[in-house]
Amino acid sequence: MVLNDHLMDLYCTHLLIQVACDGAYTDTYDCCYSPAASALHYNNQKNEFMKPKTFSETLRSPKNGNDKEPMAATAPNPSLIENLPGQSYMGGESDTETEIEHVEGFKITKPGEADKEVYNKLNTESESEYFSSTLEEAGTEVTEEEGEGAFLRDAFFASYPELYERSLSEVIIGTDDRVRISPTTSFPWRAICSLRITAQNGSRFLGTGWLVAPRTVITAGHCVYMHAQGGWPKSIEVIPGLNDAQRPYGSCVGTSFRSVSGWVNDKKREYDYGCIILPRDCRPGDKTGVFGFAVKDNPYLLSAYLNLSGYPGDKGGNQQWFMARKAKSVAPRVIYYEIDTMGGQSGSPVWVKVGNARYAVGIHTNGLITGNSATRIVQPVFNNIQAWKNLGM
Amino acid sequence: MTSGTTSVKGVLYKSATGTPVEGAIVMVAEGSYEHPDIAAQSDEQGAFYLPDLRVPGTYTLLINYSNESKRLTVNITKDSVLKIPL
Numbered sequence: 001m002v003l004n005d006h007l008m009d010l011y012c013t014h015l016l017i018q019v020a021c022d023g024a025y026t027d028t029y030d031c032c033y034s035p036a037a038s039a040l041h042y043n044n045q046k047n048e049f050m051k052p053k054t055f056s057e058t059l060r061s062p063k064n065g066n067d068k069e070p071m072a073a074t075a076p077n078p079s080l081i082e083n084l085p086g087q088s089y090m091g092g093e094s095d096t097e098t099e100i101e102h103v104e105g106f107k108i109t110k111p112g113e114a115d116k117e118v119y120n121k122l123n124t125e126s127e128s129e130y131f132s133s134t135l136e137e138a139g140t141e142v143t144e145e146e147g148e149g150a151f152l153r154d155a156f157f158a159s160y161p162e163l164y165e166r167s168l169s170e171v172i173i174g175t176d177d178r179v180r181i182s183p184t185t186s187f188p189w190r191a192i193c194s195l196r197i198t199a200q201n202g203s204r205f206l207g208t209g210w211l212v213a214p215r216t217v218i219t220a221g222h223c224v225y226m227h228a229q230g231g232w233p234k235s236i237e238v239i240p241g242l243n244d245a246q247r248p249y250g251s252c253v254g255t256s257f258r259s260v261s262g263w264v265n266d267k268k269r270e271y272d273y274g275c276i277i278l279p280r281d282c283r284p285g286d287k288t289g290v291f292g293f294a295v296k297d298n299p300y301l302l303s304a305y306l307n308l309s310g311y312p313g314d315k316g317g318n319q320q321w322f323m324a325r326k327a328k329s330v331a332p333r334v335i336y337y338e339i340d341t342m343g344g345q346s347g348s349p350v351w352v353k354v355g356n357a358r359y360a361v362g363i364h365t366n367g368l369i370t371g372n373s374a375t376r377i378v379q380p381v382f383n384n385i386q387a388w389k390n391l392g393m
Numbered sequence: 394m395t396s397g398t399t400s401v402k403g404v405l406y407k408s409a410t411g412t413p414v415e416g417a418i419v420m421v422a423e424g425s426y427e428h429p430d431i432a433a434q435s436d437e438q439g440a441f442y443l444p445d446l447r448v449p450g451t452y453t454l455l456i457n458y459s460n461e462s463k464r465l466t467v468n469i470t471k472d473s474v475l476k477i478p479l
Binding site: 202203205206207223228229267272313316341342343344346364366368372373 | 398
């Protein structure tokens with residue numbers, strides 16, 4: 001079933017209400033109406049094949065992504081691991097009234113403005129106000145043609161029978177290795193996109209993104225704004241569900257990008273996120289379904305199994321590979337994990353699966369031997385993604 | 394030596410002929426510091442850029458080309474230009 005805009009709105013609304021009001025979720029979901037969350041943060045400022053990075057429990061903890069608050073570690077288990085097709089494994093205002101000199105080429109982000117949206121163009125999108133009353137945004141899953149029945153649940157649990165009962169209560173333990181996703185025509189895999197980036201200076205890069213609306217692709221900030229390569233890219237080709245030479249949903253070329261001041265102006269890792277708004281005549285999310293996204297607290301993130309899937313360069317950049325594990329630690333705006341990744345997976349969704357719902361909680365951005373990491377979806381990030389989603393409806 | 398981040402340029406060429414290698418995928422497999430998990434592709438001149446690497450630092454690069462791969466560890470400074478034979 002392909003949802004038109006109206007139906008999709010209704011569907012999303014229904015899911016939001018259902019999740020927000022279901023008492024069964026109140027322990028793990030922030031279901032309360034938040035006046036702060038409802039204030040949309042939006043403005044019109046212009047502006048061998050080697051083994052992947054793996055980890056050991058004996059390695060030191062990664063650096064905190066934010067020095068203001070300590071990282072937290074440990075935790076109960078609320079989330080499900082993804083089912084795999086055909087696999088057996090499955091800052092405050094200054095007290096002083098000071099001003100910054102206007103100096104050409106010098107930019108500084110004022111306190112509290114790091115999540116302020118920055119973009120390269122505003123020619124194809126309809127801007128409209130959108131108010132949030134929740135910190136969860138449900139995704140949509142269009143009709144499955146192949147369904148997730150292709151997942152060999154029995155094979156997995158034949159190997160790990162002790163996990164079966166626990167899985168029913170939404171607890172599954174992953175393995176150490178990445179698993180290839182093929183085919184990529186079921187949800188959520190088809191909503192994950194290979195990105196072919198042509199920078200402003202002509203240099204080329206590979207990344208990953210994920211759909212949150214028919215025309216909105218979320219990715220890393222460094223995929224849509226490359227400081228040393230001329231800033232905003234010339235273009236990014238978006239290929240949903242790429243599987244070797246197969247492009248089951250075609251491809252679109254995006255030239256309209258969004259990120260935030262904290263990344264574009266200050267290049268801070270904690271604000272490394274952005275999006276691509278595809279042209280009006282290209283709506284892959286209508287066919288693929290889209291990810292939901294949510295803000296989760298530390299205990300939840302530390303107990304959840306995080307799913308990550310993207311297009312690693314060591315596999316040629318044309319294949320989607322997946323892995324899941326618990327978070328290793330969390331910082332106020334960064335999530336660290338021991339999920340193996342490689343170059344090309346920047347921008348991949350890091351999501352939790354709860355029932356049939358999938359909520360992205362992070363955007364994979366960085367690699368490090370002691371812990372790969374994602375920009376965490378916190379309230380300002382959530383608000384921006386929601387606004388960008390609205391642009392791509 | 395001052396530290397900071399830099400976009401490192403590299404050039405890939407065939408060791409036998411000296412001709413540039415286009416379309417190879419280059420990525421950081423391991424490094425002294427946290428790095429963006431993006432992959433670079435070499436252009437018709439064999440040139441590629443690895444953005445936002447903290448320098449000075451030691452990084453292990455993985456290069457995928459024509460169904461082959463090469464791994465090498467390099468010390469990178471602010472003005473490094475990597476000339477890599479394949």
